[in-house]
Amino acid sequence: MTATPGPTPTIVLVGHGMVGQRFLEALAERGLTATHRVVVLCEEPRPAYDRVQLTSYFSGRTAEDLSMTDLAFLEEHGIELHIGDPAETVDREARRVTARSGLAVDYDVLVLATGSYPFVPPVPNKDAAGCFVYRTIEDLLAIEEYAKSRATVGAVVGGGLLGLEAAGALKGLGLTTHIVEFAPRLMPVQVDDGGGSALLRTVENMGLAVHTGTGTQEIVVGGDGAVTGMKLSDGSELATDMVVFSAGVRPRDQLARASGLEVGERGGIAVDEQCRTLTDPHVFAIGECALAADGRVYGLVAPGYEQAQTAAATIAADEASFTGADLSTKLKLLGVDVASFGDAHGATADCLDVVYSDSRAGLYKKLVIGSDGTLLGGILIGDAEAYGTLKAFTGSVPPVSPESLVLPAGAGAPAQLGPSALPDEAVVCSCHNVTKGTIRNAVTEHSCTTVPEVKKCTKAGTGCGSCVKVLGQLVNAELEAGGIEVDKGLCGCFSQTREELYEIVHALRVTSHRDLLDRHGREDARGGDGCEVCKPTVGSIIASLAPTIGASGYVLDGEQAALQDTNDHFLANLQKNGSYSVVPRIPGGEIAPEKLIVIGEIARDFGLYTKITGGQRIDMFGARVEQLPVIWARLVDAGFESGHAYGKSLRTVKSCVGQIWCRYGVQDSVRMAIDLELRYRGLRSPHKLKSAVSGCQRECAEARSKDFGVIATVGGWNLYVGGNGGATPRHADLLAQDLSDAELVRLIDRFLMFYIRTADRLERTSTWLDRIPGGLDHVRDVVVHDSLGICDELESLMSAHVAYYRDEWAETINDPEKLSRFVSFVNAPDTPDPVVGFVPERDQMKPDLPLLNIGMRPAQSKEAALEGSAQR
Numbered sequence: 001m002t003a004t005p006g007p008t009p010t011i012v013l014v015g016h017g018m019v020g021q022r023f024l025e026a027l028a029e030r031g032l033t034a035t036h037r038v039v040v041l042c043e044e045p046r047p048a049y050d051r052v053q054l055t056s057y058f059s060g061r062t063a064e065d066l067s068m069t070d071l072a073f074l075e076e077h078g079i080e081l082h083i084g085d086p087a088e089t090v091d092r093e094a095r096r097v098t099a100r101s102g103l104a105v106d107y108d109v110l111v112l113a114t115g116s117y118p119f120v121p122p123v124p125n126k127d128a129a130g131c132f133v134y135r136t137i138e139d140l141l142a143i144e145e146y147a148k149s150r151a152t153v154g155a156v157v158g159g160g161l162l163g164l165e166a167a168g169a170l171k172g173l174g175l176t177t178h179i180v181e182f183a184p185r186l187m188p189v190q191v192d193d194g195g196g197s198a199l200l201r202t203v204e205n206m207g208l209a210v211h212t213g214t215g216t217q218e219i220v221v222g223g224d225g226a227v228t229g230m231k232l233s234d235g236s237e238l239a240t241d242m243v244v245f246s247a248g249v250r251p252r253d254q255l256a257r258a259s260g261l262e263v264g265e266r267g268g269i270a271v272d273e274q275c276r277t278l279t280d281p282h283v284f285a286i287g288e289c290a291l292a293a294d295g296r297v298y299g300l301v302a303p304g305y306e307q308a309q310t311a312a313a314t315i316a317a318d319e320a321s322f323t324g325a326d327l328s329t330k331l332k333l334l335g336v337d338v339a340s341f342g343d344a345h346g347a348t349a350d351c352l353d354v355v356y357s358d359s360r361a362g363l364y365k366k367l368v369i370g371s372d373g374t375l376l377g378g379i380l381i382g383d384a385e386a387y388g389t390l391k392a393f394t395g396s397v398p399p400v401s402p403e404s405l406v407l408p409a410g411a412g413a414p415a416q417l418g419p420s421a422l423p424d425e426a427v428v429c430s431c432h433n434v435t436k437g438t439i440r441n442a443v444t445e446h447s448c449t450t451v452p453e454v455k456k457c458t459k460a461g462t463g464c465g466s467c468v469k470v471l472g473q474l475v476n477a478e479l480e481a482g483g484i485e486v487d488k489g490l491c492g493c494f495s496q497t498r499e500e501l502y503e504i505v506h507a508l509r510v511t512s513h514r515d516l517l518d519r520h521g522r523e524d525a526r527g528g529d530g531c532e533v534c535k536p537t538v539g540s541i542i543a544s545l546a547p548t549i550g551a552s553g554y555v556l557d558g559e560q561a562a563l564q565d566t567n568d569h570f571l572a573n574l575q576k577n578g579s580y581s582v583v584p585r586i587p588g589g590e591i592a593p594e595k596l597i598v599i600g601e602i603a604r605d606f607g608l609y610t611k612i613t614g615g616q617r618i619d620m621f622g623a624r625v626e627q628l629p630v631i632w633a634r635l636v637d638a639g640f641e642s643g644h645a646y647g648k649s650l651r652t653v654k655s656c657v658g659q660i661w662c663r664y665g666v667q668d669s670v671r672m673a674i675d676l677e678l679r680y681r682g683l684r685s686p687h688k689l690k691s692a693v694s695g696c697q698r699e700c701a702e703a704r705s706k707d708f709g710v711i712a713t714v715g716g717w718n719l720y721v722g723g724n725g726g727a728t729p730r731h732a733d734l735l736a737q738d739l740s741d742a743e744l745v746r747l748i749d750r751f752l753m754f755y756i757r758t759a760d761r762l763e764r765t766s767t768w769l770d771r772i773p774g775g776l777d778h779v780r781d782v783v784v785h786d787s788l789g790i791c792d793e794l795e796s797l798m799s800a801h802v803a804y805y806r807d808e809w810a811e812t813i814n815d816p817e818k819l820s821r822f823v824s825f826v827n828a829p830d831t832p833d834p835v836v837g838f839v840p841e842r843d844q845m846k847p848d849l850p851l852l853n854i855g856m857r858p859a860q861s862k863e864a865a866l867e868g869s870a871q872r
Helices: 018-029 051-059 071-076 137-150 161-172 193-205 254-258 301-315 387-393 402-406 436-444 451-458 468-481 498-508 513-520 534-549 566-570 593-606 625-637 669-680 741-758 765-771 775-783 791-804 808-813 862-871
Strands: 010-014 037-041 080-082 087-091 096-099 104-106 109-112 116-118 131-133 153-157 176-181 209-212 216-221 227-232 237-239 242-245 249-251 283-285 329-333 336-342 352-358 363-369 375-381 427-429 580-582 609-612 618-623 650-655 689-694 708-713 716-721 733-739 838-841 844-847
Touching: 010 018, 010 104, 018 037, 018 071, 018 301, 051 137, 051 161, 087 254, 131 137, 137 161, 137 242, 153 161, 161 176, 161 242, 161 329, 193 209, 193 336, 193 352, 193 363, 193 375, 227 242, 283 301, 336 387, 352 402, 363 402, 375 387, 387 427, 387 468, 427 468, 436 451, 436 468, 451 468, 498 513, 498 534, 498 741, 513 534, 534 791, 580 625, 593 609, 593 618, 593 625, 609 844, 618 625, 618 844, 625 808, 650 669, 669 689, 669 708, 669 741, 708 741, 716 741, 733 741, 733 775, 741 765, 741 775, 741 791, 765 775, 775 791
Parallel strands: 010 037, 010 109, 037 080, 109 283, 131 242, 153 176, 153 242, 176 209, 650 689, 689 708
Antiparallel strands: 087 096, 096 104, 116 249, 216 227, 227 237, 329 336, 336 375, 352 363, 363 375, 580 618, 609 618, 708 716, 716 733, 838 844
8 A cells, every 4th residue: 555645745754762753843843744744654562652761661650651652742733653563665766665564655755763773792692582682661571571480680781871771670670680791890981980980889789790891702591592691701600591681772774774875884874964864865864873974873862852853944944953962961770870971081181080989978970170170071970969050061161169069068068059150051951952041031031930831831851851950940040030939838738838837837836737728828728638748748747746736646646647648647668569568666776586586477477578678677578458457466565666667757776786796886886876766766857867876987887878877986976967878878967076975865856856847848857958048057056056046945845755755556556446447448348459469589578560561460379479489
């Protein structure tokens, strides 16, 4: 069958990935969809999806979540999309494309956006069962299915961007994971040796084995033809059941080659600055299949978007050119922030490096500075918070010293470069090449007043998303500069901030969310039920002030129960398969053998997965909601209580063994950790709180990565505050030193209550300390020197909390009315959730979670899974 163009000219797009979709949007923006017939031939069985976020598919996101294609957009613009029907031949003389189905489309303009294919090294047995590539959703489906049925160990060939993502996926599937990288470091294109070392240390700490400086020589297979191992170029062998090749990509230019179009020596369809092929003016190539005019094939989405816009502009007879692109990138790989921008490797003559490195915290920051002070580029590992601002300053001389740009908050006085410091020509969004001036104009000329409105107007922030934070700062700064009041209210229900609501609740003794909303909420919100932002926030404020204002501190009491998030609602952490985890408190990490036996017996009797946490506790996973009270009752009978792992409250106070056992210890860190944990247990706060006590300066408890950390000295205790591990690590700052026991407790009391009083919703102490006017110096003045005269009040609030504390598990199991909520189905309280199932793994249980399948499936009983585990 043949579709012949009539008087309406036809544009045929071959390939419908992210760049292809951006090309369609560019056509629509220029009105070309109204004057042209547009036909799209797509090889994959689904329309364009976000390949940058591909790995999130293993975290429960569906194909619909990843989709970038609005079917209403296609219908509105009359775009004909043929999925699962790739182009197979191009007759350039007849200007005709023929698809696999036999569909033939005559074109006036042909645009090739065929992308790339994974490079698989030519090693023996590379196509054996258990070998995969990591490129499409279908690849992920195949990997997941094989991992569930035939693999316990996996190896990724390639330690670049996609290789690390693939390794994270295998680890998430429960496989022991290896990374094999031929280069001497991970991510060799993006980072230097220093950055590679920091990244290596962090990745290895996550339990992944890394083999750098060696290549794959052969895939070893067993008698059934399936993978059993790998032989490496350094002579070693690696036992593995699965191999995922992620060793780079190559342009998919086969269709172009077959049709006689010029391609580069190493691949890529040769195009000019308008993205028109050098061979045929009626054919364009964009994205990873194109060899750009500067001789490069670009593998990032941002250059592809720019090429798409250039091609659309050229087709519309507008002036546009693509002469090269910014290769800056910011990603979160295995939970680690990794960013590089500009001349990251310092190739410019006479340039200098400014480097900050903290191997213990996994931080590495390098800025490349020109001889005239110009910021040329940089690398950020572990903390890429400043990426958006630094990238925008690239090519200019920053208004502050380079050293202040890399020092972390807690290692001096880092420069705070706000939006006003950026020049108007600074590119804020690389994906869509949007400058600060364009964003300002969106506010001043197009009356945009919110980030979503600016996104829609400029497309800034709609690509990789790394610029959204800077975008929000720019929008608010521009609104304030124009005399427009920026709404800083907590939510649509309250115009006040969390700090202001705290003061209202405290001063007026407000004991319910409804009363607060009706008396102090926005006019149109009064009489309503509130929202998912204000309900848990107000619930937390009331709980933290309960003894003082006369409210019930029990979070499941009365109205409070309706205000809680899912975890607080059931006093346990909801897991991804619908089961819950149970974490009893183990103060200071100290536990008697008898209590260890109780935990083991409970885990055995209920078939729970057990894991020692980073906070020196034992987590039991896999409890059904109806089992929670029964498990709690046994724990309470044995002397345990809730560990509050589910709440925005104190989690743990870690400790080393201190002077009682350690020959280096100078104070009893275990005793102090237990005292602190029992004092602050159950304290509701804006965000979770973590602490640690180290018995000497060797810092084995990692106290400086905690919200409040204590390190022993010969003269007493040093108190550090505002630390944070996790995704944005920050060393805690020294608040006071050589404190006695009583002085230490008094200052922590004051610090915590001042934080609870003044922090924003979901704001960690680290962020709060950076945000609060005056920073650490102000907090020290208030907490240590009582500059505001409120320390007596802060201490009184904490004393009331300590005296009022009740264990929430014990309160619940002794209240029949509260117990009635712990069922899977209200109308069938004796029926367990059929979706909550388990399968055996390493003599324990793991969720039987069909990560990549949609819908319910029958659950396997724990008994059957345990039997399978025993048989294995």
